[in-house]
Amino acid sequence: MNWKEMFSPKGREGSPDLILLSAVLILVAVGTIMIYSSSSIMAMERFRDGLYFLKRQVVYVAFGLLLMIRLSRFPYENLRSFAYPGVIVSVILLILVFVPHIGIRVGGARRWINLGFISFQVSELVKMALVLFLAYYVDRKTAHLKDFRRGIVIPFSVVLVLAALVVKEPDFGTAAILVAITMMMLYVGGVRLTHLMGIAALAVPVGVFFVLTKGYRISRITAFLDPWRDPQRSGFQIIQSYLSFGSGGTFGVGVGDGMQKLFYLPEPHTDFILSVLAEEGGFFGVAVVICLFIVLILRGFFISMRAPDTFGSLLAAGLTMVIALEAFINIAGVMGIIPLKGLALPFLSYGGTALVTSLAAVGILLNISSHET
């Protein structure tokens, strides 16, 4: 069996997008290496096992790849039936997060659900469910989207419920992504620009309100504006990230030889994995990773444009944009272009739920690509 056969559904023409697949596989491989490099010393100290994070990540990668292959052969049209249940399940899970013993508190935030045999980050699922719901909704109501009630009020009511629950966790970054994705998908679906502009104008004061009501969000903003004003505290993380990038120079110090992961960078294997890569792989390494994301975005949009129907097109665009937005927010954050959000870098950061959902999204994209017209 060759690659084409493996990913092409039985009895259907067309082959999945191998360029997209290659870019994703390289990213996952780079991510796994960097997770090992960045976490081994910390893992040694915390768990007396330098391979602690690597072992787990390998399991997530295997599970994610299996799911990706499965979804790439699962006709995406059949996903329509999961659109409404997905939203309902999302809401239930987001509420369960606040139930003691089921919701797990990590670092002051309730983002995890523990189902005994497995624990996962709910907001990752919510993003996928929202994309699926919007693709389905826009496809069904294409004719009525110019109408303010159908085009704006109903989809935004759904997203606001989800976003409100996510903010409560609290996870402001994901909530922002949910809102942004909704606006972009509605824009692609054909909602009036004036309506979207109005919503955007409304979102600004809401965002400002959330920022001002939480102290740590303000300090993130001030640290972003001038990290050197308080280099030991609020500016510490971003300065350490700068130093990683600077240390790497053009070609880096070599994989494994970085110094910044030695407790200078917080969370070197998750949020700041690109900083570790920047030090060890230099500008060269960072550019390769960014270019791989650009390839992924280009392929994702092409799949969306060539999709046989509106549902497929919107689903592909939505999944691509979720990954693109998350990657941008993380990369721009560690490079100091935007305030740090605490979001993982898709495919590279350590974390099971995020990796599995991202790979699942790629699986769906691959399936849509094999139906290209």
Next chain:
Amino acid sequence: MKREATRYRRLRLASLLGLFLVLYIILITRALHLQVVSGQALKSLAVRQHTKIMEMPPERGLIFDRNGRKLAASVMADSVFADPSKIKNVQRAADELSRILGTDRDTILRKLGRGKNFCWLARLVPPEQAAQVEALKMDGVFVVKEPKRHYPNGELAGHILGFVGMDAVGLEGLERKYDQYLRGTPQRLVWARDAKGKRIYPRLEKAVVQGQGSYHIILTIDSRIQHLVETHLKEAVLDKGAKGGFAVVMDPRTGEILALANQPGFDPNRFAEGNPMKGKNRVVTDCYDPGSTFKPFVAAAALDARVAKETDRFYCENGHYAVGDRVIHEAQRKRHGTLTFKEIIKYSSNIGTVKIAERLGRERLYEYITKFGFGARTGIDLPGEIPGLLRHYRDWTRIDAATIAFGQGVSVTAIQLVTALSAIANNGILMKPFIIRAIVDGKGDIVREGRPTVVRRVISEQTARRMASILTAVVSDEDGTGKKARIENVNVAGKTGTSQKFDFARRAYSSEKVRTSFMGFFPAEAPQLAMLVVLDEPQRDRWGGVASAPVFKKIGEEILNCYRTDIREYQTAPLRETPNLGTLRFVAAGGPRGGDGDEADLSVAPDFRGLTIREALVKARDRDVNLKIVGHGWAISQDPPPGAALGIGRSCTVTFGTEAGS
């Protein structure tokens, strides 16, 4: 309719794709800026936080005398420090520690209460105390080893050596002046460290010069002579009830200082206890009116300028010579009638000397005095030397011109005086005095060498010989003022002197407070040693001939006894036979002698070359050397080489081989 909708959607998709591409290009640009454009600045910041530089000072260099005997060494001693944050019961800790260390309890409490996580409690304590502190096993109280300077001979040459303070910094004497050499260049170790300050792995910085280590100093001092001089000086000071005294022994032909002593003594091991002024080396840091010891230089000037000769007769005014508004008397109110030039020196006539000086004229007198080196630093390699006081002749009053002739109104240092005397002994050539024979690095290679340096010719050789003979009469003649300095079978040339101290309260020269001195050299016909002995304010026998001359005699006799009739028989260990540098030769110190021989100095490596392993082991055991054997057969080479200093570990690596002729 549907087709149009699809095209419309694609347009919107394309616009979003464009947006994302712009965003991602911004990301690449930003990465380029951070990593390539301003990368260096950020990198240097990162390196600064990743590295910790540790300076590891080498063991402080040793100070040897000319025979390789150790005068200063470093030993490890214990110091006690505390981390107050880790002490559980501060009150109890203070009780126990004050009991053991003998420190005030409140002082300890204050130190512990400062809120830092490090404080010294006691530095360089005796081993018993350290053991008791360790036995407490108290959390937060620690004992560490620190190097401590040790002077194995106690007071010997203490004023020359100076001392080393806490933290191994030379504070006085040679320890201070040559601190840079003795301390050496530290080895810099660069550690990489993580954010918790933990050391990752050592990384040696390449840019830093390595392996310089510290340097050892070899002095011209002969500790045996030094010991004699100190012993007799101390005895005389006690015997005569003097406030103090000092003495210098010099080789007149080279300028090497063989001994230099001050009283009261000073033990650099206990510098912290005494008055810091006690450590002052008055031979170079203090000046005084030389009194009659100045007369020989006036006489030599007159002879050299041919304004007088030995047989010239001067009328000495019966002890009453009016100059300007002042009347000059002889010492002890003696009255001399007419004296010859030679007798003026022999009897030390003030009026006679004044008349000689008058004949010479102030300009020439001044010229000769400065040529003898008065009024300027000799340039000896000891810290704190002063130039003394000599006004320019244009500023002399008539009385000044007269009194300077017999050593009042001019102020000289002892080192100037003995150096000037050496010029007379050394056929009229003034040598620069020096005390550093060599500075050698850890391998024994010479990095700086003290060589005899000619300053200038002061008087002609003939004048010098004539002067030596006049000075010999001072000692050898029955009626000479210096007859108490006479040494059996050796012609001693010398001059006594008693200088009244200027009493600043009464603004007059005191007859109670005097410095009595004797300077001389021997053998007069071929001088090998020049010596100056000065007693400060002796209560008995104030006159130089009585108090100081016997000290000179005793020291001189013992030097001659110790080294038989020819003092040049004593020789010195070679510094190191380095082929490219050549063997050090000292004009007066004689040729080098191997480290072999029965009474060879134990601080240098014996010669193992040519011995079998068994023989070498026997020899090493006898000489208490830790032998490291390489190879087998006969000893071919060794490190350190024969005669070179062994160092603290007293170890020597000897390479054996079987090749014939090697």
